Amino acid sequence: MDRKHYGAVSVISFWLLAAVSVAAGFVGAMSGMGGGIVLIPVLTFLGVDIKHAIAISIVSVIATSSGAASAYVREHITNLKIGMFLEMFTILGALTGASITLVSAQRPLVILFGIVLLASWATLFVRRQEDYQPPTEQDGVSRWLEFHGSYYDQAVGQEIEYKGVRAYIGVPCMFGAGLIAGLLGIGAGALKVLVLDLGMRLPPKVSTTTSNLIIGVTALAGTSVYLAAGLIDPGLVAPVMIGVVTGALIGTRLLVRLSNQAVREFFLIVLLALGVEMLVRGIRGG
Amino acid sequence: METLIGYILLAGVVLSMALITAGLVWHWLVTGRLQAEYVIRGTNLLGFAVLAVRQIISGSFDSRTVINLGIVTLLLTPFVRVLASVVYFALAEHDWKYVVFTGVVLSVLTYSLFLR
Numbered sequence: 001m002d003r004k005h006y007g008a009v010s011v012i013s014f015w016l017l018a019a020v021s022v023a024a025g026f027v028g029a030m031s032g033m034g035g036g037i038v039l040i041p042v043l044t045f046l047g048v049d050i051k052h053a054i055a056i057s058i059v060s061v062i063a064t065s066s067g068a069a070s071a072y073v074r075e076h077i078t079n080l081k082i083g084m085f086l087e088m089f090t091i092l093g094a095l096t097g098a099s100i101t102l103v104s105a106q107r108p109l110v111i112l113f114g115i116v117l118l119a120s121w122a123t124l125f126v127r128r129q130e131d132y133q134p135p136t137e138q139d140g141v142s143r144w145l146e147f148h149g150s151y152y153d154q155a156v157g158q159e160i161e162y163k164g165v166r167a168y169i170g171v172p173c174m175f176g177a178g179l180i181a182g183l184l185g186i187g188a189g190a191l192k193v194l195v196l197d198l199g200m201r202l203p204p205k206v207s208t209t210t211s212n213l214i215i216g217v218t219a220l221a222g223t224s225v226y227l228a229a230g231l232i233d234p235g236l237v238a239p240v241m242i243g244v245v246t247g248a249l250i251g252t253r254l255l256v257r258l259s260n261q262a263v264r265e266f267f268l269i270v271l272l273a274l275g276v277e278m279l280v281r282g283i284r285g286g
Numbered sequence: 287m288e289t290l291i292g293y294i295l296l297a298g299v300v301l302s303m304a305l306i307t308a309g310l311v312w313h314w315l316v317t318g319r320l321q322a323e324y325v326i327r328g329t330n331l332l333g334f335a336v337l338a339v340r341q342i343i344s345g346s347f348d349s350r351t352v353i354n355l356g357i358v359t360l361l362l363t364p365f366v367r368v369l370a371s372v373v374y375f376a377l378a379e380h381d382w383k384y385v386v387f388t389g390v391v392l393s394v395l396t397y398s399l400f401l402r
Contacts (some may be wrong), residue, residue, distance in 0.1 A: 014320040059361070064297050066363045074292030081384065084371060088390045095398060145383075216364040217391060224330050224398045235322040238353050241360060245299055271307050286297060 004240055013046055014239055021243025024060065028244070029068035029251030030263070032211035033189030033272040034061030034219065035244055037277060040186060054185035055231035056240055058219050063241045065216025067248035072209035073254055077151045079206055081163050082196070083213040084272070089171050089194065090178030090214055092261045094221040097182025102237040107282050113180055113187060114278030118282070120194050128268060134162040135201045136280075141160045142167040142200075151206060156260040164200045173199055174214075182222050189215050190274055193267060205255065287374055291301050298363025305356030313349035324350055331361060331399045365399070368392050 024035030035056045036057035043053035072078045138147070147164030164170075177191035189211045194208035226232055255263060313322050335358045341347040349373070368391050375384040 062364060063299075063360055066299050066360065066367075070292055070295035073288050073295060074287050077287075080287060080291060080371070083359070084368075084384065084391065087368075088387055088394075089392050091391055095394065169312050216396065217368065220361060220364050221393060221398045227331055227334065234324060234353055234357060237357060238310055238322060238369055241322070241357065242303060242306055242310075244363075245303055 001103065015126070017042075017046070017236065018239045021240045022247035022250075024068065024240075025064050025244035025247025025249075026251040027247075027270060028061070028064040028189070029212065029248040030208075030255050031189065031267045032193040032208035032215075033270065034058075034186075034215050035064050035247075035272070036061065036186040037270065039240070039244075041260075041277065043236075052236075055226040055229075056233065056236055058185055058222055059232060060139055060238050060240050061217050062223065063218035063244045064248045065212055065219065067207070067245040068212040068252050069216065071193060071249060071252035071256075072212060075151075075252075076211050077205055078209040079147075079149045079164070079202070080213070082147050082200070082202070083210045084175045085167075086170055087149075087214050087217050088194075089174040090218045091221045091249075092183070093175040093178025095179075096223045097179040097184075097227055098168040098225045100183065109180075109183060109282075110278050111266045111282030113184060114275050114280075114282055116189075117149045117190060117271060117275030117278060118231045120191075120198075121268060121275055122267055124194070124198065124264070124271070128264060132160075132203050134160070134203070135152070137163050138163045138165050139167070148151075149198075149206070151203075153205065153260070154256050155262075160203060162201075162203050162206065164196075164202055166200055166229035168193055169199045178218050181218055185222070187274070188277075190271055197264075203269070204260040205262075208255070208263055210266065252278075287371070287379070290370060290374060291367055293366050295363060297357055298359060298366060301317065302356045302360035302363070305359060306353055307356075309352030309354075312352060316349060322350060322353060334358060348400050349388045353356070365392075368395060 020038060024038035027038055028035030031059055039057045039060055040053045043056060044050055069078060142165050147167060150159050150161040152161050173195040177195060185275055192211040192214055193207050194203045197204055199219050314320050330367045338351055338354045338358055372385060372388045372392055375381045375388060381384055
């Protein structure tokens with residue numbers, strides 16, 4: 001056992017780890033992402049090496065996803081059919097990404113990912129004042145796939161109906177999102193929310209909650225690779241999982257009360273932070 | 287379907303939290319430390335799960351096994367969710383294209399569980 005990364009993790013850190021995990025789960029459930037944005041920097045700061053940190057983060061994504069989705073699905077906000085259809089492509093992308101991660105150069109990818117995130121942030125930021133309008137028309141493929149739904153929005157006190165469109169864009173983009181998640185071990189949710197929101201024109205709440213559902217399965221596909229490599233550390237995973245689930249469940253309570261606008265704005269902040277974090281990490285080579 | 291899937295996810299989360307917490311408390315009672323220090327040797331998820339279950343059945347297990355079982359339960363929750371949806375689409379909704387879609391996900395997940 002490599003004791004190097006235990007040197008910095010003492011009993012004090014157990015509670016710090018748990019507290020940070022709560023924050024990670026909260027952020028993840030509210031933004032449709034996995035929480036790695038919070039977890040990985042803190043873990044590396046505590047002395048855990050990046051590979052172990054990524055492995056723990058991937059496992060925590062499954063926890064965030066299951067915790068958040070357990071609430072969102074029961075609230076009928078997550079669109080199960082859209083999620084389950086697109087999962088096919090994210091999971092294939094994730095397995096592909098995880099298997100080529102060993103031969104690919106990490107740093108340029110991380111930088112590229114950061115740039116993509118920041119570009120996406122800019123696109124969404126410019127549009128941020130627009131109220132959500134459901135698309136009026138739907139292409140044949142999306143209709144055949146039954147990409148429509150409705151949910152009760154607590155913030156406005158109304159049932160909102162919507163249709164998902166452009167499934168043909170969603171498919172390759174979801175494969176790409178899964179690929180990046182498998183390659184880099186992070187970024188499960190950010191691109192997915194963007195595809196669902198900008199690409200397929202789902203309401204922000206539906207995009208976020210459906211992304212939460214998808215990322216769990218995507219992360220699970222990648223987990224086996226890390227498990228086989230002996231990179232998953234139960235001593236650290238245990239408190240992280242508990243914290244993350246707790247935070248996620250708290251986050252779900254808040255999101256259902258927020259307006260679509262607020263959800264989108266929160267996502268924008270997290271997206272910006274993640275993009276910057278990726279750029280910094282890629283440039284510094286950490 | 288939302289109810290079914292939602293409760294499967296909730297059950298998985300609650301059960302795994304209970305197991306992990308119980309394991310951590312047991313470990314703390316025995317060793318006085320919250321930090322459980324051990325590794326999971328290179329294995330795939332299925333091998334890991336089978337090992338934990340075998341230990342429970344044989345009666346020779348400790349707090350680490352309980353923690354492992356909790357982790358396994360949480361990891362398998364999305365898997366069970368997909369499995370349930372395949373069955374649901376087939377038996378309840380007879381929506382065959384979604385049986386295929388979820389079936390593909392299930393197959394890929396199963397393959398990854400056996401990955402070495």
